[in-house]
Amino acid sequence: MSGERRQRIKVEGVTKLFGNVTQAVLDRLDRGEPREAINRATGCVLGLRDVSFDVAEGEILVVMGLSGSGKSTMLRCLNRLIEPTRGRVLVDGVDVTTLKPVELRAFRRKTFGMVFQHFALFPHRTIQENVEFGLEIQGVEPIKRRDRAMQAIQQVGLKGWEKALPSQLSGGMRQRAGLARALATDAPILLMDEAFSALDPLIRREMQKELVQLQNQLRKTIVFVSHDLDEAIALGGRIVLMKDGEIVQIGTAEEILAAPANDYVADFVEHINVLSVLTAGRIAESAPPTFREGLRIADLPARLPAAAAETLCVVDEAGRLVGTVAGDLLDAVVHPDRTTLGDLAVRNGPVVRGDASLQAALTVLAGCREPVPVVDDNRVLLGVLTARAVVAALAHQQTPPGADAGAADRKEAAWTGPFPSSLSPRSATAPSRG
Template identity: 50%
Template sequence: MISVRELTKIYIPPGEKKAKRWLRRAASADERRPAADQVSFDVKRGELFVIMGLSGSGKSTVLRMLNRLVEPTSGAVEVDGTDLVSAAPRDLRRIRNSTINMVFQHFAIFPHRTVLENAAYGLQVRGVDVKERTARATAALERVGLGDWSHVLPSSLSGGMRQRVGLARALATDAEVLLMDEPYSALDPLIRRDMQDLLLELQEQLRKTIVFVTHDLNEAMRLGDRIMVMRDGKVIQVGTGSEILSCPADDYVADFVSDVDRSRVVTAETVMQEPLITVGPDHHPADALEKVANAEAHGAYVVTGDGTLVGAISVERLATATKSGVTSLQGLDLTEFKTVEEGTRLMDLMPLVGTCSVPLGVVDKSRRLIGVIPRAALLKALAHEGSTSHA
C-alpha cells in the first residue's frame, strides 16, 4: 500500500532563498545532516506499521513526508501506486481528502465545533452533503464510544475522549491510510492503554493501513505488526517485535529493547519446536504406544495426513486401549490437550504449558498442528530476558 525509497529531508535554514546553492555550500558541513536519511520501507495493505525512535530520530519527519505535510528533499513515496512526490497540488489535495488521513498528538480538533461537527469536518471539506456526513460521523462516533457526546463541545471532554474524536474524524472519511503521529503520548497511562485497546479492536474490524509513530517501546511492541527502529534519521532495523527482540540489528537496538518484558512480545511461533511424536487416527494403539515409549514421551498428538489436528492421547490411555484389543485410535477419547495460535504471546500461554500429557500445541488458522511448546522451551525463552544475542 505504501512504498518509500531513499526518502531524505534536509531542513534549509530560514532566510536561505536558494536551497540548492545552500546544500552545495554546506555539503561537507555538519549542518547539512539530514533529519531523514535515505529512508526506505514498505507497508502492506491492512498492516499496522510502527515507526519508533527517540526524539530527533526522524520518525515524525518521515511520517509527515508520507502525505507531504513536509516536503521531501529527495526520494520517492508511493501510496496505492500513486507517486506523491510528483503529484500536482490538486491531486495531492484529492489524495489527502480521500486516501490518507492523519491523527495528531494534540487532537487538532476545533473548540468552537461540537463533537459531531469535528467528526464530520473531513467530509465537509470533501464537499459531502450534510445528511450523509452527519450519518457517517455519527456512525464513527459510535465506533469509538462517543455516540452520546455528539452535541457536546470539546471543552467538556477528557484528553482520551478528545483523541477519540480525532480518531472518529479519520474513520468517518473512510480513508484507506491512517497516519498517527504519537497520538497517545499526551495521555495518562490508563487512558493510553484504553486507546491502544480501541485501536487494536478497530483494526481487527476495519483492517486499515496504519503508520503509527511513537517513542514508547512498549507501545510499539504492543501495537505493531512490524516495527521500524530509527536513529539519527536512519533506519536501523525493520521487523516484528519478536524478531527485533530476538535478533537486534546492533548494540543500539539491543540496549533499546533490553528492558522489554519478553513475555508480552515474544509469540508462540518464535519459541515453538517441531512436534516430537504424531500418529494418525488409523494407528493401532500398540504401534502408537511403542512409538511413544521409544521416545520416552508421555503422549502423542493425533493428526491427519495434511497435519490437521484430531486430538491427543496419553501413554496410559494407549496402554489401556492396547489391553482392550482396540485396533485403531478412532473412537477413543482424544481430548487431553491444549492449543494456542501461532501469534499468542508468552504471557497468555504460560498457564497452559505443562498441564497435559503432550506439550502445548501450536496451530494455524486451519487447525493444522505446526509446532509444540515444551515447558523447557518456554523457560529457555523467558531466561533470555536481558541477555539478547546480537545478529
Template identity: 50%
Template structure:
C-alpha cells in the same frame, strides 16, 4: 505479513534535508556521513536519510525512536506536509512526489486522515461540527456530512455527544473526536503522529485498546508514530525503529526482540519483558515423531520406544491435530489386541496458535503434564510447547540478549 496482503505505501530511497541547499548534504549522505557531521559541515539538518520500507494494506505500522530520530519528519513526508528532497513515495503504485498542487490536495482529501498529538479541535464548534470539518472542505452536502459524522462518533464511542462543545470533554474524549474527524472522511490511510502522547497513562491505554478494537473492525492502513516502546509493541503489526534520521530495523515485535539488527536496537529493547511479546512459535519444538489416526497401538509403542517418548501427538494424514496418546494407554490397547488407536485418543490441552503470547502459556502448562500443541488456522500441527521448552526458550533469548550487549559494550 501474509503473502496475500498488498503493499499500500512503498517508500524508496526517501531523504529529507531541511535547509536552503541540499546538494552537499546529499553527497555527504551518499558517502556515509552522519546526521551530526552533515549539520556541522553544511548547516543542513537531515530529517530522513535513505528510508526504504513498505506499508501493507490493513496493517498498523509503528514508527518509533527517540526525540530527533526522524520519525515525525518521515510521517510528514508520506502526505508531503514535508516535501521530500529525494526518493519515491508510491501510494497504490502512484509516485506522489511529482504530483502538482491540485492533485496533491485531492490525494490528501481522498487517501489520508491525520490525527495529531494535540487535539486541534475548534473550540467554538460543536463536536459534530468538528468531525464534519474535513467533509465540509470536500464540499459534501450538509445532510451527508451530519450522517457520516454521527457514524464516526459512534465508532469511537462518543454517540450522544454530538452537540457538546470541546471544552466539555476530557482529554481522552477530545482525542476520540480527533480520531472520528479523521475517520469521517473514510481515508485509506490514517497517519497518527504521537496521537496518544498527551494523555495520562490510564486514558492512553484505553485509547490504545480502542484503536486495536477499531482496527479489527475497519482494517484501515495505519502509520503510527510514538517514542514509547510499550506502545509500539502493543499496537504494531510491524515496527520501524529509527536513530539519527536512519532506519535501524524493520520487523515484527518478536523479530526485533529476538534478532535485533544492531547494537543500538538491542540496547533499546533490553529492558522489555520478552514473555509479553514472544510467541509460541519462538519457544515451540518440532515433534520428533507423531502417531497417525490409522496407526495401531503396537506401531505407536514402537515409535515411542525409538524416540524414548511416553506421549505422542495424534494427527490425520494431512497433519491436522486429533489429540494425544500416552504409552500406558497404548500398551493396554496392545495387550487387549486392539488394531486401532481411534478410541483411545485423548483430546489433550486446548491447542494454541503460533501467535499466542508466551505469557498466555504459563497458566495452562502449569496445570497439566501434557504439552500445548501449536496449530495453524487450519488445525495443522506445527509444534509443541512443554514447560521445559518454554523456560529454555526464554532463557536462550536472555542469553542472546546478554551476549549482544557485551559485544556492544
C-alpha cells in the same frame, strides 16, 4: 503468493535535508558523512537518510524511535506535508512526490486521514462540527455530512457528546473526536502522529485497545508514529525502528526482540517483558513424530522414538491435531489389532495456538505435566511447548548483549536441557507414520 496483501504504500529512498541544500551538501550526503558532520560543515539538518519500507493494505505499521530519530518527519513526507529532498512515495501506485499542488490537495483529501498528538480540534465548534470538518472541505452536502459524522462519532464511543464543545471533554474523549474526524472522511489510510502520547497511561491503554478493535472492523491502513515500544507491542504488526534519520531494523516486536540488529536495538528492547512479546510458536520445540489416527496399536513400532515414548501426537490425513495418547496406555490395550490411536486419543486436551503470547501459554502449561501441543489456526501441529523451552527463552533475554552466553548457561547449575542459540521458530518436520 495469493495470501499476501497488496502494498498500499511504498517508500523508496526518501531523504530529507532541512536548510540551504546545495549540490555540495548532497555530495557530502552521498559520501556517507555522519549527520553531525554535515550539520557542522553546512548548517543543514539531516532529517532522513535513504529511508525505504512498505505498508500493506490493512496493516498497522508503527514507526518509532527516540526524539530526533526522524519518525514524525517520515510520517509527514508520506502526504508531503514535508517535501522530501530525494526519493519517492508511492501510494496505490501514485507517486505522491510528482503531484502538482492542486492534484496533491485532492489526493490528500480522498486518501489520508490524520490524527495528531494534541487533538487539533477547533475550540469554537461542537464535536459534531469538528468531525464534519473534513467532509465540509470535500464539499459533501450537509445532510450526508451529518450522517457520516454521527456514524464516526458512534464508532469511537462518543454518541451523546456530539453537541459538546472540546473544552467539555476529557483528553481521551477529545482524542476520540480527532479519530472520528479522520474516520468520517472514509480515507483508506490513517496517519497517526504520537496520537495517544498526551493521554494519561490508563486512558492511553484504553485508546490502544479501541484502535485495535476498530481496525479489526474497518481494516484501514495505518501508519502510527510512537516513541513507546510498549505501545507498538500493544498495536501489533510490524515496527520500523529509526535512529538519527535512518532505519535500523524492521520487523515484528517478536522478531526484533529475538534478533536485534545491533547494540542500539538490543538496548532499546532490553527491558521489554519477553512473556508479553514472544509467542508459543516461536519457541515451540520440534514436534515429536506424529501418528495417524487410523493406525492400529498393533502396527506401532516395537520401539517408539524417545520423543514419542511418553505422549503420542495423533493427527488426521491433513496433519491436523486430533489429540494425544499417553504412552503408558498402550501396553494396557486389550485388542491392539482392533484399537486405533484415534480410539484412545484425548480430543479435548490442552493446546496452545502458535500466535498466543507466552504469558497466555504459561497459564495452560502450568496445569500440564506433559508438553502442550502448539497448533496454527487450522490445528496443524507446529510443535510442542515445554517448560524447558520457556526457561531457555527467559535465560536468553537475561543474557546481556555481547556477554558469554555459555557462562550464563554454566551458572545455572540446575539447568541441564539444551540452550538455544536462536529463538527462531521450529517447524514440525518429522514425517507422519501410518
